[in-house]
Amino acid sequence: MAPAASRRRARVAIIGSGFSGIAAAIALKKRGIEDFTIFEQSPGLGGTWWHNRYPGAEVDLESHIYSFSFERYDWSRTHAGWQELQGYLEHVARKWDLHRHILFNEKVENVTWSDPNHDYVLSTESGVDHGRFTAVVSAVGFLNIPLYPPFAREQTDYQGALCHTSRWIDGLDMTGKSIGVVGTGSSAVQVVTEAEKMGSEVKIFQLEPNWILPKGSRDFTENERKLNRLAPVYAWRRFKLYTGYDMRQYRASHARSDGRTNRIKREQSLAFMQRELGDRPDLMELVTPTFAYEARRTVVSDTYYAALKSPKVTLVPHGVKGLTRTGAVDANGDEHDLDIIILATGFDAANYLGNYRVTGENGADLHTQWEGEPEAFLGTMIPGFPNFFMMYGPNTNSIPLVSFYEAQADFTASLIARAAKKGKTKISIRRSAFLIYNDWLQDALRKTVWATTRNYFQAGSGKIVSQWPFSATAYITLTKVLRRPAVKLDN
Template sequence: MTAGIAYTPRIAIIGAGFSGIAAAVALKKKGIEDFVILERSAGLGGTWRHNTYPGAEVDLESHIYSFSFERYDWTRTHAGWHELLAYLHYVAHKWDLVPHMRFNEEVRQVSWSDERQDYTVATSSDTDHGRFTAVLSAVGFLNTPAKPPFLRDDHEFPGPICHTSEWRDDLDMTGKSVGVLGTGSSAVQVVTEAEKVASKVTVFQIEPNWMLPKQARDFSPVERRLNRWAPVYAYRRFRLYAAYDVRQHQARHARLDKGLNAERRRAALAFLHREMADRPDLLDVLTPEFPMEGRRTVISDTYYRALKSPKVTLVPHAVKGLSARGAIDANGEEHDLDMIVLATGFQAHQYLSTYRVTGENGVDLHERWADGAEAFLGMMVPGFPNFFIMFGPNTNVVPLVAFYEAQAAFAAALIARAARTGKKRIDVRRSAFTVYNDWAQNRLAKTVWATTESYFRAGSDRTGKVISQWPASPTTYLLATRFLRRLATTLS
């Protein structure tokens, strides 16, 4: 037992992706070494282990989509999945996290014991992992693929059908007639790569999305040399952070009463008309009817150009079924296809959808969230002591990694303080939980997110509350995790 600590806490971290690694490092910084990282996959990486489809890369700049405590020699302004996965391996090995990881351990149940005041975690292997002082959930909310209803029925389509988050190494689009369902962030990346190698690409679009240029490129050799210098790296990161912080102040980008939203809409329309100037026939079907930022804005330099290829056909309809030859769209037209890529997103409103959590008196967290997920600062729910959620409700914002670090530091500091003072139980005050969520929803009600049907909201009901988005600047959140930590929680 470490000097000055009343007991040694034992922690379970669920997930070995970005947020799970952030949590583990934060515990280590607090001198907590007794933790286990339970990962359902065969290796670490989370999103960047699963999303390996052609063209997969991050929408954020590499320097801001990385940990503040670990620099890296990035080759591109926006890293691809190979490089991001290599970065996470680098960080995990540098901080000696791999020995803590248990792979192929899919968590199924997290259960609080009122009698023992601790948790047990049941996994797919039925291994007895022992008891845990606290649990940090680092599974995010984009982890359960959303698949079209027609896949539940029997069909005669003989070719491969694959969701982008379940891409297989044996899939090859070369020379194939490829159907892509969806026009979101992953879809535009797949379409760009498919256009290069496929014989034909058919894009099925239910609705168009707002799009802005990404301005992605390789770093020059000179830039890479400069980026290896710590002050330059820090400057790049700070400049990016500051820009996002200003943009998201009071959620200005997502409010129609703020000029920034109109400014971004004009920029998106100008980009569309500039790129499609020689294809006026596509302008109407590519212009969204919902407000700018109402859904996740797509960032791409290449999608519009790919659509203009003679090999690419844009079908402004959903797919309603499959045949032996391909897909049947909502108008009943059949499209010949060799393979189908589902870029259909995730069941994002179902937080912690891959396992159950029971708290005090056996209360089920998902039942508690029947009207939509909510948590104090996205991390803590009354009645579920010592349970912390990384990237939880209302914490979806740019830059994500800064939030992961703040959440990890919040949880690690409380766990360490409890261990120092001999307290076993960490709770969020119900009053703080209520006031915080009322404040968040009042802010969010002023945004376009509240009036646009999307995965940002609880279910498809237009009266559903916004459950994923953060309604203020990143700095507001980072400060809240520091200054409200003691005020909003109790140790007993």
């Protein structure tokens, strides 16, 4: 028993101040827990939307659904750009008085559990003693460690500007420049559109093409914005979007090759390709994927195919194998002179919590326990690591993301509050619940198209570690139904 800890009120550390960190903080406030500190390694809040500031950066989901259900906003576009999303998060943080809880430029390095005290100590880069915390909420997500290709991992002779999309060089001007874009994923298609407008030439280095659907992104009209300011209209539009995504993902219809949603979306993608590039059979051949629809992240863009047809744009059907002083060498051995090289190469997605170390009961190291295959109960809790919760953890990547954040925040805050109310000092997931849940989930995931090809959803072993295969409602229901039988509170 930990008598000193049992009499102490909840004191919580939240790591990260993006969407999920803000969701966790507000959920704690709603439960009456005000003693929490948010550790943010960057100079400002926002997480993804603080770092991803490249030209054209925009969310793939509609603004009304990529926002908190309890915080409306006067959105200017159907799909918000990074500046507007950053503004929204600042607005929410101010309204809920979160800034006084945030420590900026404070990078967490270690999270260590104390067996005698039943609490955690966090060590940070600054070396400041932050005291002890009864619980820790990790809100760092999983798309946060930029993945650099081999040719860009060490010092090179390249004299131009080289940057990853999530580490954009402040003030970098593409006007009149020869630009190389490495990759063809979601961030790549956005930056290509802007590069085509501004640059003198754009070369896209493609390893493999992706399935693409039109996005339907546009500015709202003034009349639409007036209507959106009405609470019932706003709620109705959000509800329609939520229900639409829920129906598409019912019984993993979107992620099974025989699923109705999967078949419909594949046909729509092919029709879009034909409509945009039907007069360019050379490009059609280069951009048609050979893997199953949805087996990798499907890209949404209204403008990418049109940009490909620009005389300024060249689609190079090879990756980059090296850099020269003046540009890049592709896998075919051809050299390309480039003023700017943009790495749209994604993230080390399977490396959950890769920015810091977590030590649990009996000195157990979380990454050693995972052995390269991250897993958790509902993506939030791991046996042997009591009072430690994850937001957007393993196997919770799905649509609509913010609905998942809210469910995870409520799950976490409710358990922390219940433990405090009952005078309990230790919140643990039952190992049996953890094993049964993950066996069931992996069995479902093996039947999806995600298991048919290599993608960033998988660990090195091929195990799918990021995706949730069903609807948001199914997940939210489980967080409510399972929280009491699966979790135990002890002293």
